[in-house]
Amino acid sequence: MKVRTPLAAAALEPDEGGRYGVYGGRYAPETLMAPLEELSRAYDKLRRKRTFQRRLNHLLEHYVGRPTPLYFAEGLTEHLGGARIYLKREDLLHTGAHKINNALGQVLLAKEMGKTRIIAETGAGQHGVATATAAALLGLDCVVYMGEEDMRRQRLNVYRMQLLGAEVAAVDAGSRTLKDAINEAFRDWVASFADTHYVLGTVTGPEPYPRMVRQFHSVIGSEARRQLRRLAGTPDPDVAVACVGGGSNAMGLFSAFLGQPDVLLVGVEAGGRGPELGDHAARFSGGTLGVLHGARTLVLQDEEGQVVGTHSVSAGLDYPAVGPEHVFLHDQGQIEFTSATDQEAIEGFHLLSATEGILPALESAHAIAEVTRRAPGMDGDQVILVNLSGRGDKDVESVLEYDAASGDQVPVRRPSGGDSVSVRRPSGRHSGSGAGDAE
Numbered sequence: 001m002k003v004r005t006p007l008a009a010a011a012l013e014p015d016e017g018g019r020y021g022v023y024g025g026r027y028a029p030e031t032l033m034a035p036l037e038e039l040s041r042a043y044d045k046l047r048r049k050r051t052f053q054r055r056l057n058h059l060l061e062h063y064v065g066r067p068t069p070l071y072f073a074e075g076l077t078e079h080l081g082g083a084r085i086y087l088k089r090e091d092l093l094h095t096g097a098h099k100i101n102n103a104l105g106q107v108l109l110a111k112e113m114g115k116t117r118i119i120a121e122t123g124a125g126q127h128g129v130a131t132a133t134a135a136a137l138l139g140l141d142c143v144v145y146m147g148e149e150d151m152r153r154q155r156l157n158v159y160r161m162q163l164l165g166a167e168v169a170a171v172d173a174g175s176r177t178l179k180d181a182i183n184e185a186f187r188d189w190v191a192s193f194a195d196t197h198y199v200l201g202t203v204t205g206p207e208p209y210p211r212m213v214r215q216f217h218s219v220i221g222s223e224a225r226r227q228l229r230r231l232a233g234t235p236d237p238d239v240a241v242a243c244v245g246g247g248s249n250a251m252g253l254f255s256a257f258l259g260q261p262d263v264l265l266v267g268v269e270a271g272g273r274g275p276e277l278g279d280h281a282a283r284f285s286g287g288t289l290g291v292l293h294g295a296r297t298l299v300l301q302d303e304e305g306q307v308v309g310t311h312s313v314s315a316g317l318d319y320p321a322v323g324p325e326h327v328f329l330h331d332q333g334q335i336e337f338t339s340a341t342d343q344e345a346i347e348g349f350h351l352l353s354a355t356e357g358i359l360p361a362l363e364s365a366h367a368i369a370e371v372t373r374r375a376p377g378m379d380g381d382q383v384i385l386v387n388l389s390g391r392g393d394k395d396v397e398s399v400l401e402y403d404a405a406s407g408d409q410v411p412v413r414r415p416s417g418g419d420s421v422s423v424r425r426p427s428g429r430h431s432g433s434g435a436g437d438a439e
């Protein structure tokens with residue numbers, strides 16, 4: 001097992017300009033410099049204010065459902081053989097994903113700043129639902145920008161946002177996905193910052209977003225460490241795995257283990273249909289240094305610097321750039337990045353459903369796919385910690401479409417011995433035996 005080099009203390013916080021080494025920073029239009037500075041100052045003041053922290057913690061506990069359980073996935077562990085697998089159950093949070101940790105923190109901050117209107121972007125819809133929820137709770141107007149392609153594949157979440165009183169603004173530019181929704185949200189903010197706060201949904205964007213979003217999610221990792229100590233007898237897993245879209249759930253989990261040289265941190269990107277540029281969203285294998293949405297980071301772009309289209313079966317990972325701190329920590333040897341294809345994620349989805357009775361979000365299913373590759377080669381006394389960033393209800397239609405299109409269906413008996421149903425059997429070396437088999 002690879003052991004990381006110890007982390008320099010300076011790597012834990014960006015510099016004053018929001019830079020992580022050569023990454024990050026604040027690349028924004030002139031008009032947004034003052035609102036970003038205002039946000040940065042307000043955040044630094046409020047995060048130290050006891051009343052703000054008390055209110056946020058109270059809501060996280062009583063409204064959002066923290067702490068989330070850490071669950072020993074015995075069925076999956078037995079099925080794969082090897083390392084013991086623990087799931088951090090962010091899927092059990094109110095609204096169904098980790099996104100609410102950050103959305104609630106930022107909406108509370110906006111309210112303290114005297115803003116009356118909230119805007120957000122969304123890809124999978126989870127950040128939009130979380131923001132619409134927080135805005136409804138705190139009585140603020142809310143507009144969520146969403147690409148038309150994402151609205152099609154996540155229509156349940158579109159209606160959820162509307163039920164929560166938010167306006168969902170359809171974006172028909174570009175690839176009609178997350179990148180285009182962020183463009184539109186920034187465009188809105190340039191004209192509306194006087195009364196509006198932009199709740200950016202991941203650890204990218206101009207300073208202070210990356211550090212602020214990471215901080216609101218750091219509760220994931222700090223809880224997991226405490227819980228692992230109790231459940232597994234050690235606070236530190238051998239491997240911690242999380243999927244990486246912009247990188248917020250991963251940074252929330254990993255932040256507790258930075259500086260622990262024996263914990264291998266693994267981020268899993270969307271490998272999509274394959275390695276051709278345009279077929280995936282794996283920035284660490286196809287990306288080059290560029291600036292997107294206010295941050296200097298790895299971007300999937302062509303030789304002229306034009307951002308290229310991306311593809312992933314999961315809307316939440318379908319984004320051409322990654323949070324700048326991830327790139328910095330990767331350069332430092334702190335985080336290893338890999339990817340899982342659409343097919344592997346779909347298999348991960350089925351595997352967790354069959355072995356544990358948990359339908360994961362397709363984003364989280366990428367992390368499960370990585371676990372299926374790693375766990376069998378590890379010892380039975382080793383521990384893998386996986387961030388189950390969200391639940392899969394929103395993705396059932398996408399999985400159904402994918403399975404129907406590939407036609408590889410097998411009859412699976414219901415445990416009660418009732419009628420047969422057709423689902424895709426997880427293929428590859430882990431299918432055919434153990435708890436994952438329903439026959």
Ligand SMILES: Cc1ncc(COP(=O)(O)O)c(C=O)c1O
Nearest residue numbers: 245246247248249316363389390
């Ligand atoms: C459930 C879930 N997991 C992961 C992600 C990816 O985002 P991030 O990398 O910021 O955690 C999303 C994004 O929408 C999501 O909905």
